[in-house]
Amino acid sequence: MKKFLxxxxxxxxxxxxxxxxxxxxxxxxxxxxxxVAELKVGAIYINSKNDTAGYTFAHHSGIVGGMKDLxxxxxxxxxxxxxxxxxxxxxxxAVDTLVGQGADIIFGIxxxxxxxxxxxxxxxxxxxxxxxxxxxxxxxNFNNYFGRAYQARYLAGIAAGLKSLETGNxxxxxxxxxxxxxxxxxxxxxxxxxxxxxxxxxxxxxVKNLGAWADEVNEKAYAEELINTFNCGVISQHCDSAxxxxxxxxxxxxxxxxxxxxxxxxPAAHLTAAIWxxxxxxxxxxxxxxxxxxxxxxxxxxxxxxxYYGGLKEGFVDASPLTENCAANTDKAIEAVKAMIVNxxxxxxxxxxxxxxxxxxxxxxxxxxxxxxxxxxxxxGGPSVxxxxxxxxxxxxxxxxxxx
Amino acid sequence: xxxxxxxxxTTFIHNIVVYNIPxxxxxxGEIVVEKSGSLNLGVEGIMAVGxxxxxxxxxxxxxxxxxILTAFAMGALMGLLFAALTVSLQANQNITGLTLTTFGLGxxxxxxxxxKAVRWPIMSDYSSIKNGFADIAIPGLSQIPxxxxxxxxxxxxxxxxxVIALCMWYYLNRTTPGLRLRAVGENPGSxxxxxxxxxxxxxxxxxxxxxxxxxxxxxxxLNMSGSFSSACWINGYGWIxxxxxxxxxxxxxxxxxxxxxxxxxxxxxxSGSSLAVAxxxxxxxxxxxxxxxxxxxxxxxxxxxxxxxxxRKREGSGLPAALGLNYFREER
Numbered sequence: 022m023k024k025f026l027x028x029x030x031x032x033x034x035x036x037x038x039x040x041x042x043x044x045x046x047x048x049x050x051x052x053x054x055x056x057v058a059e060l061k062v063g064a065i066y067i068n069s070k071n072d073t074a075g076y077t078f079a080h081h082s083g084i085v086g087g088m089k090d091l092x093x094x095x096x097x098x099x100x101x102x103x104x105x106x107x108x109x110x111x112x113x114x115a116v117d118t119l120v121g122q123g124a125d126i127i128f129g130i131x132x133x134x135x136x137x138x139x140x141x142x143x144x145x146x147x148x149x150x151x152x153x154x155x156x157x158x159x160x161x162n163f164n165n166y167f168g169r170a171y172q173a174r175y176l177a178g179i180a181a182g183l184k185s186l187e188t189g190n191x192x193x194x195x196x197x198x199x200x201x202x203x204x205x206x207x208x209x210x211x212x213x214x215x216x217x218x219x220x221x222x223x224x225x226x227x228v229k230n231l232g233a234w235a236d237e238v239n240e241k242a243y244a245e246e247l248i249n250t251f252n253c254g255v256i257s258q259h260c261d262s263a264x265x266x267x268x269x270x271x272x273x274x275x276x277x278x279x280x281x282x283x284x285x286x287x288p289a290a291h292l293t294a295a296i297w298x299x300x301x302x303x304x305x306x307x308x309x310x311x312x313x314x315x316x317x318x319x320x321x322x323x324x325x326x327x328x329y330y331g332g333l334k335e336g337f338v339d340a341s342p343l344t345e346n347c348a349a350n351t352d353k354a355i356e357a358v359k360a361m362i363v364n365x366x367x368x369x370x371x372x373x374x375x376x377x378x379x380x381x382x383x384x385x386x387x388x389x390x391x392x393x394x395x396x397x398x399x400x401x402g403g404p405s406v407x408x409x410x411x412x413x414x415x416x417x418x419x420x421x422x423x424x425x
Numbered sequence: 426x427x428x429x430x431x432x433x434x435t436t437f438i439h440n441i442v443v444y445n446i447p448x449x450x451x452x453x454g455e456i457v458v459e460k461s462g463s464l465n466l467g468v469e470g471i472m473a474v475g476x477x478x479x480x481x482x483x484x485x486x487x488x489x490x491x492x493i494l495t496a497f498a499m500g501a502l503m504g505l506l507f508a509a510l511t512v513s514l515q516a517n518q519n520i521t522g523l524t525l526t527t528f529g530l531g532x533x534x535x536x537x538x539x540x541k542a543v544r545w546p547i548m549s550d551y552s553s554i555k556n557g558f559a560d561i562a563i564p565g566l567s568q569i570p571x572x573x574x575x576x577x578x579x580x581x582x583x584x585x586x587x588v589i590a591l592c593m594w595y596y597l598n599r600t601t602p603g604l605r606l607r608a609v610g611e612n613p614g615s616x617x618x619x620x621x622x623x624x625x626x627x628x629x630x631x632x633x634x635x636x637x638x639x640x641x642x643x644x645x646x647l648n649m650s651g652s653f654s655s656a657c658w659i660n661g662y663g664w665i666x667x668x669x670x671x672x673x674x675x676x677x678x679x680x681x682x683x684x685x686x687x688x689x690x691x692x693x694x695x696s697g698s699s700l701a702v703a704x705x706x707x708x709x710x711x712x713x714x715x716x717x718x719x720x721x722x723x724x725x726x727x728x729x730x731x732x733x734x735x736x737r738k739r740e741g742s743g744l745p746a747a748l749g750l751n752y753f754r755e756e757r
Contacts, residue, residue: 068655071534073541075655229698232716237649237656242444242695249436250699267650270549286652425698425712 060093060311063124065115066103067131075235075261077103079280080130080153083299090304091311100124107133109140116141120148125317126310128303129153139163149310149320154205156413158327161318166302167412169332170205171212172362173295174257175369176333176340176355177277178216179377180292181255183348184275186221186379190254193217194247195228196240196265197258200424204415209259211419212369213277213295218421220354220377226422227251235261244268251425255292266291275346282341292351294341301337302329330408334363350381357383370411372403392417431571433703437696438575442583443648445688447472447659449586450641451666452673452680453593457634458504459670460597461627462610464749465507466522468638469663470529475500475639476658477533480646484546489557489581492647493640500639503529504632512627515751530657537653548651557581558647582644587681589637594677606630610745613752623752638663668727671734675743690726694719 064084068077085095093099100122102115112134119127126149129138135155142150142163152158155165181193195213199206214226229243240258244265247253249272256276258265263286269276270290278286278294309323321327331337340359343352354377361367367375367385374388387402398417399406406415418424451468458465465471475496483492507525510516540546549555558580566577597603608616609626617623645658669687673679693711697719701712734742 069534071538072655073538073653078655230716232720235656236660237652237654237658238444238660239695241649242440242692245440246436246695246699250433250696250703262654262656263652264649267652271650425702 061123061125062099063119063127064101065105065129070103084303086300087303109137112137149317164327166329168337171208172333173338174212175216177295178213180351182217182220183351187348188254191224192253193226194253194256196243197228198234198260200230201416207415208411214422219375228424237262240264241268248272292347293343296341353381368405370406372399372401391420393420430703433699435575441688441692446583446586447641447645447662449684452669453590453677454634454637455670460610461630462747464518467525468666470526471503471635471638472642472659472663473529473533476642476646477536479643484551487551487553496639496643497636501632501636504635508628508631590677672730690722
């Protein structure tokens with residue numbers, strides 16, 4: 022009898038845990054909208070769909086937001102398999118589940134899904150596969166997508182640079198998930214540092230390598246180290262939590278967040294964050310999927326290519342609204358630079374360097390892009406670094422950046 | 426760049442303490458539990474439950490004392506569950522402990538997300554919590570150059586953790602109830618035969634130990650400034666605490682030492698490059714060590730310690746002889 026009771030109690034504990042995870046995301050208002058299309062959207066997430074912050078949360082909000090933009094109903098037209106590790110068998114099993122539930126387009130959000138997504142695209146030619154942050158694709162039903170976060174980081178860098186001029190402290194800190202191991206992280210650091218230098222040519226950017234995409238305890242510790250030991254007056258970050266911003270606030274310095282507007286986490290410190298508007302891509306892709314009218318093989322053609330790489334122009338990335346902590350004329354400078362990038366006049370990694378005066382006016386001049394080992398990357402006046410380098414092979418940090 | 430070289434060392438020492446004290450709570454709590462003969466692998470989950478309830482209740486009442494008591498009470502409640510299952514109902518201790526970890530982490534996210542949906546308390550809005558967690562310098566000792574500020578200027582929970590460890594050492598080794606507790610952990614049958622209430626002793630100390638773990642969880646929450654995101658505050662510290670118990674040889678005073686030895690390597694990862702910059706000639710090589718090695722270091726140390734302690738003769742070992750074995754009176 023006692024053993025039976027023990028079993029029942031243990032079972033109850035396990036079940037109560039399972040019950041916690043099964044709440045459907047509340048989507049108010051969408052039920053009243055008429056369904057304009059029969060598109061069924063599938064999604065494979067690395068973390069829980071119930072997360073309230075972080076990577077999966079950002080994508081889930083983007084998919085739900087994109088569906089609402091198109092008048093689709095996430096309650097009935099979105100099917101999800103979440104907490105899928107980067108393991109080929111498990112991703113393929115998730116794909117089977119979603120295809121079985123009638124998904125027309127399947128989004129896989131994590132880099133490590135890459136091989137499974139490729140194989141699935143071959144197995145199910147009638148289904149569209151779209152892989153976030155990857156580089157593989159085919160000519161028909163399989164594409165990849167990512168964004169020019171470095172452009173948004175350049176804008177945040179301007180805010181940080183102007184702030185460093187105002188405070189007179191030329192040291193800027195950066196808590197990085199990784200440094201030169203990934204092009205994504207290297208281009209992020211470089212974009213930010215160039216933005217800082219445009220406003221404050223004497224600024225120096227100190228980077229600490231976290232060695233993980235998310236590690237909340239050390240994100241805080243690293244930021245404190247940058248503030249205490251390296252006397253940094255502005256802290257930027259490439260990691261999931263708002264800990265670096267909170268550390269900046271606790272120490273009375275300033276910061277630029279990432280992924281989402283972190284003003285609420287550190288109202289006295291936050292300047293602006295480089296943010297993603299994932300719904301921009303998801304709405305575009307879902308629209309293309311509907312335009313295919315049942316022929317999945319036309320997807321890549323409808324998307325205008327097998328790799329989507331949107332930036333400020335598409336509104337895919339942006340700088341979050343500036344706070345009152347920003348130095349004077351930051352808004353003016355950011356507006357001007359943003360306009361230049363959106364118009365296609367100028368881009369971050371090129372042989373033309375921008376200079377931002379204290380009154381916010383922007384001037385440009387030819388200048389070579391040099392890495393921190395003294396190698397010339399782009400000659401003065403030269404063209405922008407190719408997209409393939411920014412997304413795939415950028416493995417250097419620009420001059421003025423020091424890894425500590 | 427102007428750099429305060431000695432300041433780097435001070436920060437290093439300070440961080441060893443600040444970031445690793447939760448390990449001390451977890452370890453001391455687990456020592457108390459294990460001394461009663463129960464192996465509780467649910468430390469991670471118990472700390473998580475203590476953390477989330479302690480933080481939320483502490484903030485809403487704007488009282489750190491209430492937060493500490495709530496964390497203790499919720500940890501003890503988890504202990505009560507563990508005791509009910511393993512002591513009264515004779516369930517397997519390992520499995521129950523693991524279940525408590527999953528259960529505790531689930532509870533952490535369930536409660537946290539529910540509160541976040543309504544109104545998440547932001548630590549800086551609650552003056553008593555924020556000020557209560559501020560550093561208090563010990564007069565005199567904190568004036569010692571370099572180490573003074575590193576070791577003797579900390580928040581109240583750091584001091585509380587050390588005091589609890591010392592009290593638990595005294596309790597275990599110098600008091601009658603402590604002696605009885607050890608007897609139960611070594612040989613519950615004999616203890617029973619001389620009139621010690623084995624069940625009551627186990628229940629009481631499992632709850633006490635788990636309560637201490639709960640306070641450690643609360644510390645983690647406060648140290649993270651109560652920022653609730655997709656990762657749990659406890660971040661694996663509960664598991665390290667289970668290993669530290671063996672490192673400390675079931676001795677709460679050794680647990681203090683173990684926490685700082687372990688913390689040294691844990692913190693080296695964060696401060697290593699700063700030390701390298703401050704002392705390029707003697708410590709410059711620290712910057713060349715890959716981050717991955719730093720990340721692995723605490724676990725390599727744990728593995729080495731486990732090997733060394735298991736090779737060492739059992740003589741002088743603090744391992745309770747009946748650890749992990751359920752006591753069933755009728756089978757005596």
